[in-house]
Amino acid sequence: MNNTTISLNTLGKIIGITLIIMAIISGIAFGGLHPQLFQTDTANLFSHLQTTSNLLRLDIFLWLMVIVTDIIVSWALHLYLRHINPDLSLVAAWTRLIYTSILATAVSELIKILNLTQIHIIADPSAQIQLLEQNFNLVWSFGLIIFGLHLILIGYIARQTQHIPKIISYLVILAGLSYCLVHSLDLILPQGHFVASSIETILLLPMTVGELGFGLWLLVKGARLERNKA
Template identity: 40%
Template sequence: MKLSRTTNQNFQQKAAFLSGVALLVMTLAAFFAHGYVHSSLVIDGDAAVTLKNIHASPSMFRLEIFGWLIILITDLIVSWGFYVFLKPFHLGYALLAGWLRLLYTAILAIAVSHLVIANSLVQATVSVGAHHVMASITAFEAIWSFGLIIFGLHLIVVGLIAVDTKKIPKVISILVVLAGISYSFIHSMYGFIPQMERFTGVLELILMVPMFIGELGFGIWLLMKGRKLTLDEY
């Protein structure tokens, strides 16, 4: 019995560590793939310039896709790690959070497949219109945005589990909940109220702090403190 308890504790501590590492790697990959490459190459509403940019830096576009593949892998690790770490607090909610994250990852994979299609079109020997490439990139952005609604729901569930614990700092728990609400609300507006896109963009900038700090802060806490928790502290 004691051996089993110790094994479970070690398993949960490893899950916390791996989740924390995966979140940090994911953050760096997202900064590069979306924050740097995508925002540099893709010009919203200008298919011709976008195609010109990609033709000028095809390796960078392929590196963006590679960055998204890293994000997909780390998302799978986080889905598993969060479930293992959080299930002693609330098994049902931990399972729900895990499935929501897996659903988001599946949607993200579908979105990234459109970047792969765009890359194939750019590399095709037959000349393709800029609008075909831009259509694939736009599909990626739209599908990913929809997925972020699910991602937000995942964070809300994770945050609610964390709020009910004694060891996870309340400020981190609340930030995770706020991040989840922000993601779901912002991307629901992008998807269902497109005529308010300008206002939504401003609101997204305002909510960027809790959206960024929420999950990343939880990841850092998992690395620093979560991996040291014992079952008695739950």
């Protein structure tokens, strides 16, 4: 066992643990907390957010944690995969960082909403808040297309080595294609949101299993990559 092996073992654990943490955080934020905050009719949205401002702060904090974990995964995946294809692994890392910056831009819309709930306003800003939340979804949806491209690159790189199971690389590529398809439809078609929601229901499993499955494999067996090379 050499230092490189230890390094890959550590990187695999970092990626796996960070992806699990990210999945939990994003599940709480977008799967539960965010809809709870914004699935309210426009007429009562402002008063609802004022009374739940602490939950809105928690929602924003969770999204910021997702951004931090994305940065960590970008760095760690590049270090782990660069011995397979250094150029493409760097491109993949930058692609994810671009997605992360887009997500940060989307989260800034939520911060604007929080600021609106903290000041005394004569006119009810519920319509403005709804528009800001729509901007959050649109910007994030565009970012998820970039994220899909990142996953396609990661899957392609993983496919170039015999030590990562082919099923893992194909699942990651499928997840990337699913993200690109769903969120492209969401942005391009006039009724794209409803079409994308229907397709997303079908593709939810590969979208979830792709990257998370790769992370779990790295956490459990990723150290074998260097041992098999040695």
